[in-house]
Amino acid sequence: MTQLSDVLAGGDDPAAPVGVVRVLARHGFGTVEPGQLLAARGTLMGEVVTAGDLLRGALDAPAVELARSALAAPATQEAHVAEDDAVAAGLACAGGATLLAHPLEADPAGALGRAFAGGVPAALVSTVDGQRTLVVVGNDLDEAHGGLGSPELDEAAAAHVRGLLRRGATATDRTELAGVEVLVDLWVPVPSLLVVGAGALGEALAAQAAVLGWGSRAVATVAETTAAVEAFTDADVLVLLDHDPAFDESLIAGLRHGRGFLGALGSRRTQAARRERLLAAGITEEQLAAIHGPVGLDLGARTPAETAVSVVAEVLAVRSGRDPGALSAGRGQIGA
Incomplete structure (x- = not known):
C-alpha cells in the first residue's frame, strides 16, 4: 500500500506536483479526527497514485477523482454520506462535507511528506479557494515552503500554527488571518x-x-x-x-x-x-x-x-x- 508520505515526497518523480483534498467544512458525522488529507501524484509511467483517506474512507470515491483534477487547478465539491454508509465506515452518523482540492507544488509537498515520514510536526495552510498554499515543518515549525501571497499573511499563518502546536495535538482550523480566510491543517506526532x-x-x-x-x-x-x-x-x-x-x-x-x-x-x-x-x-x-x-x-x-x-x-x-x-x-x- 502506498504511504501518504511517499506520495507527497515524490517517489520516482519528486519534481511532479501533487493534488490534495481536504475537508473545508462539514456537518454531521459525529466526532471526526482532524487533519483529514488525501493526496494524488502523477508518475513517470503516466499513472496517478493516491494515498490517505477522508472520513474513514467514506468519501474516498469522490475525493480520489477530485484529487486527480486538483493536479491542474483548485476546486471545491459538496459530498454527502448516507446513514448506512457512514456507520459502515465507523462514523457516528450521516453527514455532508465541502471538499477543497488544490495543487501542491513539489517543494512544499516534499517537505510535508518528509515531515510525515520523520515524525515531526507539519502544517498545511491554504487560502479557502486553494489558490495559495504554505507548508511549515519542524519541531518548532520554523521551516516554511511555499507562500500565501504576502509576507504579512505568511508570518500570521506561521504564528498561528505555532500557537496551535503549543496545544500538542493535531488540529484543523478555518480562520481569518491578516484579513484573509484560510484553512489550516496541523499534524502533531502522537504523544x-x-x-x-x-x-x-x-x-x-x-x-x-x-x-x-x-x-x-x-x-x-x-x-x-x-x-x-x-x-x-x-x-x-x-x-x-x-x-x-x-x-x-x-x-x-x-x-x-x-x-x-x-x-x-x-x-x-x-x-x-x-x-x-x-x-x-x-x-x-x-x-x-x-x-x-x-x-x-x-x-x-x-x-x-x-x-x-x-x-x-x-x-x-x-x-x-x-x-x-x-x-x-x-x-x-x-x-x-
Missing part, C-alpha cells in the same frame, strides 16, 4: 506518556494511553526521567507518581526545557512541600504554574482506572485549550 513510578495507577495510565493511541513507557530513576523531559516535544506528557524529593531535579529540567505537559500526583500537602523546595531552588512562581499538580480533573475518581481517566482528561483539556465542563452546558459546536 508519548512518561510515567514515573510503579503500581496499579501506572498500569491504568498505560492502559488509558493505549486507548488514545499514545505511546507510553515507565521509568523509575531520576536520571532516566530528567533525560526524557529534556528531550520532550510539546506533545509529550510526564506524570510523576513518585513523591521522592529527588525528582525535583527532573521537574526543574522540564520547566527549564519548557516543552510538554508536566503533571505530578500527590496530596495538597505533598504539592505544597514540593512547591517550597522548587522556589528555594530558584524556580519562579510563573514557572511553577506549568506544573499540573495534583494532576487530573475533579471527576470524583476513586479507583486507579478512574484516576487515570481524570489525568488524561486534564491533558486533553490543556492540549486543546479548553476549560473543562459538561457538553450540555456549552453552546459551541460538538467535536470542534
Whole structure:
C-alpha cells in the first residue's frame, strides 16, 4: 500500500506536483479526527497514485477523482454520506462535507511528506479557494515552503500554527488571518506518556494511553526521567507518581526545557512541600504554574482506572485549550 508520505515526497518523480483534498467544512458525522488529507501524484509511467483517506474512507470515491483534477487547478465539491454508509465506515452518523482540492507544488509537498515520514510536526495552510498554499515543518515549525501571497499573511499563518502546536495535538482550523480566510491543517506526532513510578495507577495510565493511541513507557530513576523531559516535544506528557524529593531535579529540567505537559500526583500537602523546595531552588512562581499538580480533573475518581481517566482528561483539556465542563452546558459546536 502506498504511504501518504511517499506520495507527497515524490517517489520516482519528486519534481511532479501533487493534488490534495481536504475537508473545508462539514456537518454531521459525529466526532471526526482532524487533519483529514488525501493526496494524488502523477508518475513517470503516466499513472496517478493516491494515498490517505477522508472520513474513514467514506468519501474516498469522490475525493480520489477530485484529487486527480486538483493536479491542474483548485476546486471545491459538496459530498454527502448516507446513514448506512457512514456507520459502515465507523462514523457516528450521516453527514455532508465541502471538499477543497488544490495543487501542491513539489517543494512544499516534499517537505510535508518528509515531515510525515520523520515524525515531526507539519502544517498545511491554504487560502479557502486553494489558490495559495504554505507548508511549515519542524519541531518548532520554523521551516516554511511555499507562500500565501504576502509576507504579512505568511508570518500570521506561521504564528498561528505555532500557537496551535503549543496545544500538542493535531488540529484543523478555518480562520481569518491578516484579513484573509484560510484553512489550516496541523499534524502533531502522537504523544508519548512518561510515567514515573510503579503500581496499579501506572498500569491504568498505560492502559488509558493505549486507548488514545499514545505511546507510553515507565521509568523509575531520576536520571532516566530528567533525560526524557529534556528531550520532550510539546506533545509529550510526564506524570510523576513518585513523591521522592529527588525528582525535583527532573521537574526543574522540564520547566527549564519548557516543552510538554508536566503533571505530578500527590496530596495538597505533598504539592505544597514540593512547591517550597522548587522556589528555594530558584524556580519562579510563573514557572511553577506549568506544573499540573495534583494532576487530573475533579471527576470524583476513586479507583486507579478512574484516576487515570481524570489525568488524561486534564491533558486533553490543556492540549486543546479548553476549560473543562459538561457538553450540555456549552453552546459551541460538538467535536470542534
